[in-house]
Amino acid sequence: MTSRIGVMGGTFDPIHHGHLVAASEVADTFALDEVIFVPAGQPWQKSDQVVSAAEDRYLMTVIATASNPRFTVSRVDVDRDGPTYAVDTLRDLNARYGDKADLFFITGADVLAKILSWKDADQLFGMAQFIGVTRPGFQLSDAHLPADAPVSLVPVPAMAISSTDCRNRVAAGQPIWYLVPDGVVQYITKHHLYREPMAPTM
Ligand SMILES: Nc1ncnc2c1ncn2[C@@H]1O[C@H](COP(=O)(O)OP(=O)(O)OP(=O)(O)O)[C@@H](O)[C@H]1O
Numbered sequence: 001m002t003s004r005i006g007v008m009g010g011t012f013d014p015i016h017h018g019h020l021v022a023a024s025e026v027a028d029t030f031a032l033d034e035v036i037f038v039p040a041g042q043p044w045q046k047s048d049q050v051v052s053a054a055e056d057r058y059l060m061t062v063i064a065t066a067s068n069p070r071f072t073v074s075r076v077d078v079d080r081d082g083p084t085y086a087v088d089t090l091r092d093l094n095a096r097y098g099d100k101a102d103l104f105f106i107t108g109a110d111v112l113a114k115i116l117s118w119k120d121a122d123q124l125f126g127m128a129q130f131i132g133v134t135r136p137g138f139q140l141s142d143a144h145l146p147a148d149a150p151v152s153l154v155p156v157p158a159m160a161i162s163s164t165d166c167r168n169r170v171a172a173g174q175p176i177w178y179l180v181p182d183g184v185v186q187y188i189t190k191h192h193l194y195r196e197p198m199a200p201t202m
């Protein structure tokens with residue numbers, strides 16, 4: 001039988017409850033068997049900002065998803081050298097699963113609006129179905145996509161949380177409890193993340 005597998009790509013710096021709620025809602029709506037969270041290795045469209053080490057972002061994603069039996073984490077983008085492109089992510093995952101799985105690539109409304117700027121954008125829609133989820137402050141209609149693009153637009157519970165806000169709150173000494181899973185708060189504290197300016201990693 002063919003599995004239905006969601007692919008939730010992100011920088012996850014840090015992963016927060018907006019990511020988790022979106023993945024959970026899409027898994028329910030589309031009867032997905034699994035959602036694979038895929039932390040980006042080098043998110044090239046964020047090259048103007050400092051991004052934490054991939055290993056920290058990967059480990060926080062593992063911690064955040066550990067309690068959900070349908071959630072898994074892939075190292076496929078973290079372990080690939082160079083800028084992270086979804087076309088490589090989907091090629092690697094399609095090579096791994098072949099005909100055994102249908103892939104559903106999940107993005108927020110802000111990211112969906114930029115998808116035509118991605119590497120080999122013309123190939124992407126043949127490699128997975130795309131699911132754009134609602135996100136406070138962004139309009140799904142901002143994504144001007146080809147009429148025949150395999151994109152579904154899905155409302156999810158509104159979570160006005162961003163990784164940027166979480167980082168800024170930590171730097172300002174404000175709490176991030178309940179914005180991110182408890183284990184992620186503890187990881188950030190233990191590893192002193194976001195407390196002071198970080199050297200660029202790419
Ligand atoms: N609150 C949210 N609701 C719905 N989707 C979200 C939310 N936050 C992030 N996403 C989506 O999750 C994916 C990964 O997002 P990302 O890791 O870049 O988080 P972010 O909060 O947007 O980070 P940053 O503030 O650093 O830009 C993207 O497709 C993004 O649109």
Ligand SMILES: O=C(O)c1ccc[n+]([C@@H]2O[C@H](COP(=O)([O-])O)[C@@H](O)[C@H]2O)c1
Nearest residue numbers: 009010011040043045085086087118119
């Ligand atoms: O393929 C690309 O060129 C591309 C450009 C920007 C973002 N993406 C993917 O979109 C997902 C969300 O990325 P980000 O940077 O918004 O965290 C993640 O899986 C990225 O690899 C992909």
